[in-house]
Amino acid sequence: MLLDTRNQSADNTEGFNPNVQNAIRTPKRTAWMWVMIIFLTIITIGIFWFSCISMRNWLNRKQEQINTSASNISVQLVQRKDTLVKLLDVTKSYMKYEKETLTGITELRSLKTSDIKPENISQLNSKLDKVASGINVTLENYPNLKANQAAMELMAAADANEREISAARRIYNQDVNEFNQKIFTFPSQFVAAGMSLHTLPLFEASAEQKKDVNLSINF
Secondary structure: OHHHHHHHHHHHHHOOOOOOOOOOOOOOOOHHHHHHHHHHHHHHHHHHHHHHHHHHHHHHHHHHHHHHHHHHHHHHHHHHHHHHHHHHHHHOOOOOOOHHHHHHHHHHOOOOHHHOOOOOHHHHHHHHHHHHHHHHHHHOOOHHHHHOHHHHHHHHHHHHHHHHHHHHHHHHHHHHHHHHHHOOOOOHHHHHHHOOOOOOOOOOOOHHHHOOOOOOOOO
16 A cells, blocks of 8 residues: 555656746736826825925924014114113213214114114124123213112113023024024925025124123122
8 A cells, every 4th residue: 555655656746747938028017007106106296295385384484483583683782772872871971982982872873673684683783782882881980870870770771681682692593593404404405495595694792792791880
């Protein structure tokens, strides 16, 4: 019985004859392939287009934030100018100011919020710092002004203006830094180029501020 099984297995092996396909065949593009390609293309274009629209909206919102930050600085600069003008008017009868200080105040008297743009806020603040420095130097030589309540209140207001400008400057520079970096990264760079955007200036500390200008009077 065992012999018969071995003989049957041998017969089956000898009878195995695989059919080898050697004919040349070429792949064909089927309809479902075209459908898949078109579908994926539409999806890819849709995602890219949606990203562009989202990025455009982000850039517009960021510009609005920067404009708001710049506007806040403008308001504070004008308030600081008004405070310094009042301070000079209150104290000029007590002291003799340098010509540069008086000239700076004269140039800034007509300054309005609408005159201040992001590109010139640093320059205007630098002028105010020079005026403030001139007033401060002169005030230190007149200790009798300690009895002048109006002068002291204006000095306190000037200090407050400086702190508020410093806080507004940090917010503005943070927004500008984020905006300037974003317009040079893909795909936002593609959108920014189409919108003809450009980098915005930072609000830099003036030379007077780097000297740690202090408007307080030491008696």
